[in-house]
Amino acid sequence: MADNNTDKISSDELNMLLEIMDYQAKTSDLSVRMPNESGTGIGRIARHYNKLIEALQVRTHEQDDMVSQRTSQISRINNSLANEIMDRKIAEYALAESLQKAKATNQAKSAFLANMSHELRTPLNSIIGFSEMIQHEVFGKLDHEHYADYITAIHQSGNHLLTLINTVLDLSKIEADAMLLEEETIHI
Numbered sequence: 001m002a003d004n005n006t007d008k009i010s011s012d013e014l015n016m017l018l019e020i021m022d023y024q025a026k027t028s029d030l031s032v033r034m035p036n037e038s039g040t041g042i043g044r045i046a047r048h049y050n051k052l053i054e055a056l057q058v059r060t061h062e063q064d065d066m067v068s069q070r071t072s073q074i075s076r077i078n079n080s081l082a083n084e085i086m087d088r089k090i091a092e093y094a095l096a097e098s099l100q101k102a103k104a105t106n107q108a109k110s111a112f113l114a115n116m117s118h119e120l121r122t123p124l125n126s127i128i129g130f131s132e133m134i135q136h137e138v139f140g141k142l143d144h145e146h147y148a149d150y151i152t153a154i155h156q157s158g159n160h161l162l163t164l165i166n167t168v169l170d171l172s173k174i175e176a177d178a179m180l181l182e183e184e185t186i187h188i
Contacts, residue, residue, distance in 0.1 A: 013042035017049070030057040106175060113172040117165070124162050131155035 020034050030053055036046035131154045134142070142148055173179040 009041040009045075013040065017042060017045065024053070030060065110172040110176040113169055114176070114178075117169050120165050121162070124158055124165065128155060128158040128162065131158060 017034055020032055024030060024032060033050045033053065034042075034046035036050060037043045131151050133139070134151045135148070135155055142151070170179065
C-alpha cells in the first residue's frame with residue numbers, strides 16, 4: 001500500500017488541476033501544464049495528464065501542418081483551375097470573334113458573286129450566241145475545215161463555263177438563303 005502522504009490530494013491541488021483543464025477546454029491552449037511535484041498525490045496525476053496533453057499537442061501540430069499543406073495544395077489547384085477557366089473564356093471569345101468574321105466574309109463573298117453574275121454572264125452569253133451564229137454559218141460558209149471544229153470547241157467551252165458560273169451563283173444564293181425552290185408534281 002502506498003504512503004498516505006503521497007496518495008492524498010489536497011483540494012487546492014485538485015482545484016488547480018480542474019482550473020487548468022477548464023482553461024484548456026475553453027481556450028484550446030495546450031501549452032499550459034500542470035505542476036507535477038513529486039511526492040504529492042496530485043503529482044502522479046499531473047505527470048500522466050501532462051504526458052497526455054503533450055501527446056495531444058504534438059498530434060494537433062501534425063494535424064495543423066497536414067491541414068496547412070492540403071490547404072496550400074487546394075489553393076494551387078484552385079488557381080490553376082481559375083487560370084484554365086480564364087484561358088477557355090479567352091479562347092471562347094476569340095472563337096466567337098472568328099466565327100463573326102467568317103460570317104461577314106462569307107456574306108461579302110456571296111454579295112460579290114451575286115453582283116458579278118451580270119458582269120460574267122453578259123460577255124459569256126455573247127460568246128455563246130456569236131459562236132452559235134458562226135457554227136450555223138448564218139453569214140456564209142467557213143473557208144477552212146478546222147474553223148468548224150474550233151467554233152464547236154468555243155461554243156462547248158462557253159456553255160460549260162456558263163454552267164459552272166450558274167452552279168457557283170446557285171451555291172451563293174443557297175448560302176445567302178436567297179434561293180427560291182420551284183415545286184412541281186412529277187409522274188413517277
